[in-house]
Amino acid sequence: MPKTTGIEMCKKLKNDLRTDHIPVILLTAKAQDKWRIKGFSSGADSYITKPFIKEELLIVIEQLILKKNKLIEKFNKDYSGLIDKNRSQRKKNKFIDKTIDLIQQNLDNSDYGPPELAKDLSLSESQVYRKLKAITDKPTSIFIRTVRLEEARNMIENSDKTISEISFDTGFNDPSWFSRAFKETYGHSPSDHAK
Numbered sequence: 001m002p003k004t005t006g007i008e009m010c011k012k013l014k015n016d017l018r019t020d021h022i023p024v025i026l027l028t029a030k031a032q033d034k035w036r037i038k039g040f041s042s043g044a045d046s047y048i049t050k051p052f053i054k055e056e057l058l059i060v061i062e063q064l065i066l067k068k069n070k071l072i073e074k075f076n077k078d079y080s081g082l083i084d085k086n087r088s089q090r091k092k093n094k095f096i097d098k099t100i101d102l103i104q105q106n107l108d109n110s111d112y113g114p115p116e117l118a119k120d121l122s123l124s125e126s127q128v129y130r131k132l133k134a135i136t137d138k139p140t141s142i143f144i145r146t147v148r149l150e151e152a153r154n155m156i157e158n159s160d161k162t163i164s165e166i167s168f169d170t171g172f173n174d175p176s177w178f179s180r181a182f183k184e185t186y187g188h189s190p191s192d193h194a195k
Contacts, residue, residue, distance in 0.1 A: 007035075007042045014043030017095055018127050021134050023064045027052065072137040095121075095131060103147040110171045114140040148172065149185050156193050163190045 004012075006026050013019045023045040028035070031049040039047040046060045102120045106112035117140065118125040129140050136143060152170040155161060161169070167178035167190075182190045 007038050007044075010039070010042040010044050017098075017121070018123060018131065020095065021093075021131055023068070025057070025060060025064075027057070068134075071135070075136040075138075093135065096135060099128075099132070099143070100147055103144055104151065107148065107151055107171055108169050110173045112171065113144065117144065145181060146185070149182055152178070152182065152190070153186065153193065156190055166190070 006028055010024045010026060013022060013024055020043075024043065025046040025048060026039045026044045027048050027050065028039070029050045036047050036049075045064055048057060048060065098121065099117065102117060103112070106116070114125050114128065118128045121128055123131075125140070132138055132140050132143050138146060148170045152166050152172075155166045155169065156163070159166070163179070164175045167175040170178075172178035172181070179189055179191075182193070186193065
């Protein structure tokens with residue numbers, strides 16, 4: 001690359017909120033340990049030296065894809081781990097943390113949707129969509145709904161509020177829509193969850 005090194009480019013990608021989720025494989029002629037350490041310190045997901053074996057590169061790519069798919073599966077199975085208010089228990093992902101925090105700050109605002117979230121993240125709607133889809137396999141609107149529903153689930157378990165009150169507190173204007181979305185996500189109605 002003419003005006004930058006692979007390590008510098010990797011640092012830029014990994015320090016940019018728009019691109020930090022993209023896996024980076026450094027393929028380089030610099031085989032010394034100091035360069036490998038610099039490569040991994042810059043955020044590279046893998047470091048392969050030239051000459052390289054094509055099969056090795058393909059296996060590394062395959063493993064990165066498997067890792068991404070496992071992360072998506074974890075997000076889809078463990079809503080409470082995703083939304084957990086205790087940040088130290090969350091996987092360290094600045095984008096997801098910031099996104100969840102913004103949704104939680106606007107929880108009772110039923111008009112808070114993808115355009116407002118994108119504006120608050122200082123990204124375009126399409127950038128937020130692509131990034132959420134890449135990390136969680138959920139489009140922005142479904143991710144927002146997931147956060148709202150997890151907060152509602154926590155309220156049902158830990159408060160004396162009615163289901164209708166909780167639906168309004170979590171940004172659902174229609175309690176029957178809230179109940180359908182809750183059942184679709186958790187497999188049972190909010191009233192059954194309260195029991």
